[in-house]
Amino acid sequence: MPLIPEPVVPAGVWGARVQPTLAAGSLVLRPWCAGDAPAVRAAYDDDAIRTWHARTMRDDDEARAWIDGKNAAWRQERAAEWAVVEEGEVVGRVALTRLNLYEGGGALAYWVVPAVRGRRVAVRAGTEALRWAFEDLGLQRVEVEHSTRNPASCRVAELLGCRAEGVRRGHALHADGHHDMHLHARLRTDA
Numbered sequence: 001m002p003l004i005p006e007p008v009v010p011a012g013v014w015g016a017r018v019q020p021t022l023a024a025g026s027l028v029l030r031p032w033c034a035g036d037a038p039a040v041r042a043a044y045d046d047d048a049i050r051t052w053h054a055r056t057m058r059d060d061d062e063a064r065a066w067i068d069g070k071n072a073a074w075r076q077e078r079a080a081e082w083a084v085v086e087e088g089e090v091v092g093r094v095a096l097t098r099l100n101l102y103e104g105g106g107a108l109a110y111w112v113v114p115a116v117r118g119r120r121v122a123v124r125a126g127t128e129a130l131r132w133a134f135e136d137l138g139l140q141r142v143e144v145e146h147s148t149r150n151p152a153s154c155r156v157a158e159l160l161g162c163r164a165e166g167v168r169r170g171h172a173l174h175a176d177g178h179h180d181m182h183l184h185a186r187l188r189t190d191a
């Protein structure tokens with residue numbers, strides 16, 4: 001039985017295209033490549049990245065598998081994942097995950113390596129990823145969800161114009177158990 005609404009974004013179009021490279025001032029957002037494996041592995045040496053993304057990265061082989069998964073997710077229209085690069089160095093990750101093209105929804109994820117924190121890299125990269133999500137891809141709503149114990153991510157979400165919508169109790173499993181998750185979202189129609 002067919003669904004009544006038309007899809008917000010038609011399936012089978014974007015995944016067949018080359019994932020775009022985007023610019024945000026001094027930052028370049030480009031698809032991950034195999035050569036980024038050492039930088040990804042090093043990023044996951046950071047306690048905060050490991051904690052809030054709830055995974056380890058043992059060696060470059062695991063990092064390469066992670067990168068392959070990110071690029072496969074683009075082809076399968078499940079996510080758009082970018083390396084955030086400054087002066088040729090990987091300084092972060094920004095991603096639109098949990099894409100639901102039919103409903104026009106997705107979620108924004110980010111991390112920034114410790115050496116460049118404090119310069120609003122996540123906000124600058126996230127602003128461009130959101131622009132692409134709304135203007136180019138055509139999404140209707142993008143969520144940010146972070147543990148209530150992660151105030152830095154909360155501030156980034158606010159600076160990205162993603163309004164606080166409430167707390168999902170015990171919603172995400174971390175190494176130390178389930179965390180309450182603060183939900184933010186921005187709509188295409190928001191100012």
Ligand SMILES: CC(C)(COP(=O)(O)OP(=O)(O)OC[C@H]1O[C@@H](n2cnc3c(N)ncnc32)[C@H](O)[C@@H]1OP(=O)(O)O)[C@@H](O)C(=O)NCCC(=O)NCCS
Pocket residue numbers: 048049052053110111112113116117118119120121122123145146147150151152153155156
């Ligand atoms: C969250 C993260 C991406 C932000 O990195 P960044 O882009 O360098 O962010 P900045 O340090 O420039 O901070 C951005 C804003 O948050 C604020 N902030 C930073 N740490 C904070 C904290 N512990 N509590 C409250 N606010 C904080 C900053 O003051 C800044 O706001 P301002 O510019 O108005 O002063 C980075 O800390 C990180 O990678 N953390 C680990 C991974 C993570 O938490 N990812 C998100 C999972 S949901």
